[in-house]
Amino acid sequence: MGVNRGFDAIVVGAGIAGTASAWYLRREGFSVALLDMHHPGWGASGRNPGFLWLQTKAAGLSMDFSLACRRFAESLTGEFPDFCFRASGGLIIYRDEAYEPVARAFVADRVASGLPVELLERPALRDLCPDIGPDVSGAVWNPLDAHQDTRLLVRHLADGFVQAGGTIVAPARAEAILIDKDACGGIRLADGTEIESRIVVIAGGPWSNELLSRLGLAIPYKPTRFEAAETAPAPFRIKPVVSGQSLFRFFTPPGVDVSMLPREPSERIRPELGFTEQIASYPDGSLQFGCAYEIGSDLDRATVAGQAMACSITSRNFPGIAGLPIVRQWAGVVAQTPDGLPVIDSSAGLAGLIVNTGHFFGNLAGAFSGRIVADMAAGRVPAYPVEGFSRNRFKPAAA
Ligand SMILES: Cc1cc2nc3c(=O)[nH]c(=O)nc-3n(C[C@H](O)[C@H](O)[C@H](O)COP(=O)(O)OP(=O)(O)OC[C@H]3O[C@@H](n4cnc5c(N)ncnc54)[C@H](O)[C@@H]3O)c2cc1C
Numbered sequence: 001m002g003v004n005r006g007f008d009a010i011v012v013g014a015g016i017a018g019t020a021s022a023w024y025l026r027r028e029g030f031s032v033a034l035l036d037m038h039h040p041g042w043g044a045s046g047r048n049p050g051f052l053w054l055q056t057k058a059a060g061l062s063m064d065f066s067l068a069c070r071r072f073a074e075s076l077t078g079e080f081p082d083f084c085f086r087a088s089g090g091l092i093i094y095r096d097e098a099y100e101p102v103a104r105a106f107v108a109d110r111v112a113s114g115l116p117v118e119l120l121e122r123p124a125l126r127d128l129c130p131d132i133g134p135d136v137s138g139a140v141w142n143p144l145d146a147h148q149d150t151r152l153l154v155r156h157l158a159d160g161f162v163q164a165g166g167t168i169v170a171p172a173r174a175e176a177i178l179i180d181k182d183a184c185g186g187i188r189l190a191d192g193t194e195i196e197s198r199i200v201v202i203a204g205g206p207w208s209n210e211l212l213s214r215l216g217l218a219i220p221y222k223p224t225r226f227e228a229a230e231t232a233p234a235p236f237r238i239k240p241v242v243s244g245q246s247l248f249r250f251f252t253p254p255g256v257d258v259s260m261l262p263r264e265p266s267e268r269i270r271p272e273l274g275f276t277e278q279i280a281s282y283p284d285g286s287l288q289f290g291c292a293y294e295i296g297s298d299l300d301r302a303t304v305a306g307q308a309m310a311c312s313i314t315s316r317n318f319p320g321i322a323g324l325p326i327v328r329q330w331a332g333v334v335a336q337t338p339d340g341l342p343v344i345d346s347s348a349g350l351a352g353l354i355v356n357t358g359h360f361f362g363n364l365a366g367a368f369s370g371r372i373v374a375d376m377a378a379g380r381v382p383a384y385p386v387e388g389f390s391r392n393r394f395k396p397a398a399a
Pocket of ligand 1: 051
């Protein structure tokens with residue numbers, strides 16, 4: 001491997017969380033090695049369609065943190081080359097009338113949590129989104145939802161990191177965290193190379209527990225597979241980011257029983273799959289759409305049932321997509337914690353260890369989490385209070 005000198009900090013995992021951590025640590029003046037077992041952006045950060053959803057977040061910490069992340073994401077547009085950030089606004093559309101009261105309850109909840117959402121009927125919806133299908137009857141609109149190319153952002157962060165003197169070590173699999181006198185001493189790679197460092201940041205997405213569990217510090221996240229696909233350039237543009245009614249079964253408004261709500265025939269092919277009905281336009285005119293998901297699955301490949309669901313329901317939402325060639329189909333695995341929030345923690349159980357994982361909405365939180373990690377390493381008050389992101393929050397409450 002040839003890299004065995006010491007660094008001030010080693011970051012394991014070059015997704016959005018790890019690459020941003022490495023970049024901000026380097027900006028603090030630390031010497032930093034960023035490791036990835038494949039290459040930067042190989043994991044979910046290079047495989048997602050770039051949605052920055054605010055309206056899917058529950059009131060309280062999740063919403064407050066997401067609003068801070070959204071402000072931070074937009075601020076990056078002045079700092080990095082274009083990564084296709086668009087303050088696009090977002091829609092959650094519904095077709096079946098049975099979903100209308102659910103959408104109303106959803107709006108009431110989000111308005112109460114401070115989000116400027118509103119219910120749109122079909123005429124206003126068509127003004128925003130002229131290519132919407134005839135079966136769609138209404139939508140929830142949130143002007144704060146946004147879109148970016150996360151894969152491009154990771155590339156810019158990695159390039160900036162290297163230009164600023166950071167070292168990327170890839171492909172290189174971290175096999176163990178080294179311990180030196182009850183503190184982090186570095187990382188041992190799968191080929192046996194040891195790299196010294198007093199600070200180790202674990203940002204390995206759903207693979208983080210392979211390292212943390214050896215120290216008895218595993219985090220109770222579940223892997224969740226999300227699938228997506230991309231079309232050739234379309235002759236039309238969809239300005240907002242869009243998702244659809246089946247999303248309400250995942251992000252259920254309080255007081256609503258969604259178990260009796262109608263499902264499409266394609267949603268019954270494999271009932272264990274969920275679906276989010278998302279679609280977004282890219283600057284070259286291509287459309288990325290999905291996302292079937294399966295909680296508990298770490299299969300990082302698209303499935304027949306997931307793609308069948310995405311193609312059939314998305315074609316109802318946007319009939320113009322049905323004739324377009326599909327150029328790619330893929331899946332990525334995300335670490336889902338019990339409360340959906342990440343673990344960003346510098347007191348997880350070993351001096352010098354900083355955990356930055358469990359990112360379920362990492363498009364939104366990933367870059368900001370890197371800023372927070374650098375603050376922790378520098379001994380500064382973090383850019384956002386981190387008490388709610390501690391690993392210890394998952395411990396059973398004392399009797
Ligand atoms: C199809 C899809 C749709 C999504 N939709 C959304 C959305 O609408 N909104 C949203 O906010 N988020 C969404 N996400 C989730 C988002 O992509 C993730 O939350 C985010 O990318 C997680 O970033 P990460 O850096 O934590 O992990 P990852 O991007 O998975 O990066 C982890 C990296 O760590 C490396 N690694 C792991 N272990 C080791 C090791 N031992 N040694 C060396 N390297 C290691 C891996 O190779 C990988 O590159 C979606 C994801 C997918 C796949």
